[in-house]
Amino acid sequence: MAGDDPMRDVEIKVLDDRLRDWGLPRYQSGHAAAIDLHACLDAPLALPPGAPPALLSAGFALLMGDPSMAALVLPRSGLGHKRGLVLGNLVGLIDPDYTGPILVSAWNRGAPGTEPVVLSPGERFAQLLFVPILRPRLRVVEAFSAVTARGAGGFGSTG
Numbered sequence: 001m002a003g004d005d006p007m008r009d010v011e012i013k014v015l016d017d018r019l020r021d022w023g024l025p026r027y028q029s030g031h032a033a034a035i036d037l038h039a040c041l042d043a044p045l046a047l048p049p050g051a052p053p054a055l056l057s058a059g060f061a062l063l064m065g066d067p068s069m070a071a072l073v074l075p076r077s078g079l080g081h082k083r084g085l086v087l088g089n090l091v092g093l094i095d096p097d098y099t100g101p102i103l104v105s106a107w108n109r110g111a112p113g114t115e116p117v118v119l120s121p122g123e124r125f126a127q128l129l130f131v132p133i134l135r136p137r138l139r140v141v142e143a144f145s146a147v148t149a150r151g152a153g154g155f156g157s158t159g
Helices: 077-083
Strands: 011-014 035-038 045-047 054-063 069-075 085-087 092-094 101-108 117-119 124-132
Touching: 035 054, 045 054, 045 101, 054 124, 069 077, 069 085, 077 085, 092 101, 101 124
Parallel strands: none
Antiparallel strands: 011 054, 035 124, 045 117, 054 101, 069 092, 069 124, 085 101
16 A cells, blocks of 8 residues: 555556557646546547447556555546536446556437537547545444434435
């Protein structure tokens, strides 16, 4: 485990050499939280509204090498808001022990009759966010050891 060091090395294996021209996955600004992913397509891909999601390669694999780290695949906000492109599974989880290709399920959430979302080869279409992972021990109990103000109040219970 890498301890408390927030800067950890993650190995990247390039599976699609076009990434070297388009730009290896990287942070797009000094304070960006996630790296952008390129659509490794051979030709433009049209995603009609409401059609089944397409599985797209990001062109690389990772070795995080740290069980206290995982990665989340998220949509890019501009594509989601302006063009309706979201992820088929809403958020993708890359476990720290997965070393296969990064694949992204992309889906057009647009209303029927709207234009398809067209992705071009190399277009930045999703992003990858690295996050810390907590793995607490689960202990079976008959009753909880503490009482909270909210208790079992569910949806809408806090106002």
